[in-house]
Amino acid sequence: MIDKSSLTLVIADDHPMLLSGLYDEMTRNGYNVVAKANNGELALQAILTEKPTIALLDIDMPKLSGFEVIKQAKEKGTKTKFIILSFHKETEYVIQAKKLQIDGYLLKEDAFEEIERCFEVVLNDGQYFSKSFAKAALEDASYELQKLNLLTPSEVTILKLVAQQKSTNDIADTLCVSSRTVEKHRSNIIDKLVLEKGTNMLTNWALVNKKLILEL
Structure with missing residues (x-):
């Protein structure tokens, strides 16, 4: 009561x-x-x-x-x-x-x-x-959050830049690292988020979830 x-x-x-x-x-x-x-x-x-x-x-x-x-x-x-x-x-x-x-x-x-x-x-x-x-929707949200929590601070920074439609070279220039380093981080992010491999898969996912990513 x-x-x-x-x-x-x-x-x-x-x-x-x-x-x-x-x-x-x-x-x-x-x-x-x-x-x-x-x-x-x-x-x-x-x-x-x-x-x-x-x-x-x-x-x-x-x-x-x-x-x-x-x-x-x-x-x-x-x-x-x-x-x-x-x-x-x-x-x-x-x-x-x-x-x-x-x-x-x-x-x-x-x-x-x-x-x-x-x-x-x-x-x-x-x-x-x-x-x-729906119970499934809440479980899916918890699962997605668990995956995002696996990202390192550097990976979160790169994911935010991807969500802003920055290219690999732009991200490398912004962070003062090599393009190869950025590509390695992108590959790790894809693995942790359990996304399909593909040229634009991470970018497409980041654009769909942009609002969430920018709050990380």
Whole structure:
């Protein structure tokens, strides 16, 4: 059972109607919303100032994304529990959430009861993903994250440059290393990510997963 009297919330969404609807639903059900924000910068300020029990955040917001808000807040040592509330079901978003060790991930299609179930789990130091996620999708995300965690710092740097469509020679010039060294790193990355061998396989994969890679 949730003790609503001691629970404080910050909510953030850049869609005015969704933000207003979420605020109304929370307050109507007895929750204490101490701040609401329509962009990531304001959300971060509210979290650091109000120190809420839970922050319920959209991903796609101006100035700072929900993920960026969480990353910066955690770097400042906040004890707030973070729950994403989004339309995004794609694996790359789930991987980012898992990498940031976000406490909860809900979908905007979920019923209000799902939010309350999520609250109960995260308040007991658990991690909760919406029941709308297929189990296989969550397992795939965990597997992809495990593979990315195998990369060395040098390989991550090169992967980020590949995602920016830099050629092998451009990367070599940027890092002041030989093209052969870059090719060796690319080969190692392909092996660790279990990608098929091929001229453009790594580049194609990096472009598809660019948003995730640039967050590494």
